[in-house]
Amino acid sequence: QVQLQQWGAGLLKPSGTLSLTCVVYGGSFSGYYWSWIRQPPGKGLEWIGEIDHSGTTNYSPSLKSRVTISGDTSKKQFSLNLTSVTAADMAVYYCAAFGVGGSGFDYWGQGTLVTVSS
Amino acid sequence: SYELTQPPSVSVSPGQTARITCSGDALPKQYAYWYQQKPGQAPVLVIYKDSERPSGIPERFSGSSSGTAVTLTISGVQAEDEADYYCQSADTSDTYVVFGGGTKLTVL
Numbered sequence: 001q002v003q004l005q006q007w008g009a010g011l012l013k014p015s016g017t018l019s020l021t022c023v024v025y026g027g028s029f030s031g032y033y034w035s036w037i038r039q040p041p042g043k044g045l046e047w048i049g050e051i052d053h054s055g056t057t058n059y060s061p062s063l064k065s066r067v068t069i070s071g072d073t074s075k076k077q078f079s080l081n082l083t084s085v086t087a088a089d090m091a092v093y094y095c096a097a098f099g100v101g102g103s104g105f106d107y108w109g110q111g112t113l114v115t116v117s118s
Numbered sequence: 119s120y121e122l123t124q125p126p127s128v129s130v131s132p133g134q135t136a137r138i139t140c141s142g143d144a145l146p147k148q149y150a151y152w153y154q155q156k157p158g159q160a161p162v163l164v165i166y167k168d169s170e171r172p173s174g175i176p177e178r179f180s181g182s183s184s185g186t187a188v189t190l191t192i193s194g195v196q197a198e199d200e201a202d203y204y205c206q207s208a209d210t211s212d213t214y215v216v217f218g219g220g221t222k223l224t225v226l
Contacts (some may be wrong), residue, residue, distance in 0.1 A: 035215065037217075044202075044204065044217060044218075044219045044220040045153075045155075045161065045204050045206075045217040045220070046217065047206075047214065047215040047216065047217060049214075050215070058213055058214055059214070060214055060215075061119050061214065062119065094160060094161075098215075102149055102166065102167055103163075103166050103167075103172075104151040104153075104163045104166035104167075104172075104206075105151070105153070105161070105163055105206070106163055106172070108160035108161060109160070110160065111160055
């Protein structure tokens with residue numbers, strides 16, 4: 001079974017950079033695509049981007065200019081950086097694992113509430 | 119950019135059948151997935167590859183696909199099924215992931 005544990009700063013100032021990290025316990029790092037997904041309060045899910053075990057990334061077109069996702073296979077962890085944050089970036093951020101066989105987002109982190117305030 | 123469209127809300131009485139639809143132009147080419155989310159919790163996968171049910175998900179949850187629409191069906195709805203449901207798929211080039219806007223299922 002795969003477990004995801006995420007951490008990072010929960011309070012940011014406008015124009016700052018959001019940084020979150022997710023560590024993978026159990027399972028194979030090469031068996032999944034590793035994604036970041038966010039959910040503003042009271043709103044729906046928004047996919048931010050993903051990385052695979054080889055370091056290949058894909059990003060949401062709407063966030064691509066501000067997002068970087070990186071991974072460390074040896075540590076079985078991956079990270080999200082989102083620059084120039086505004087109040088619109090306030091959300092619960094989840095890391096999640098999508099099986100390479102198309103099994104869906106099987107596993108999710110516990111979520112991190114990120115607040116942007118001066 | 120590519121979008122998936124869901125109704126904002128669906129209401130059913132206990133024991134009835136709930137159907138939640140999701141439409142998108144790429145759905146004939148891309149699999150759809152469904153997630154259940156209860157307040158304060160992370161989403162849970164209930165259907166993958168249009169109609170497959172993960173282990174541990176009750177048999178009353180089923181999925182189907184027809185053209186540019188997919189449907190999540192919950193037969194014999196129970197009070198515990200009250201939640202938000204999201205469809206998810208990918209664009210035609212399989213480059214990025216998309217979620218529908220979500221449907222709030224209310225059990226009357």
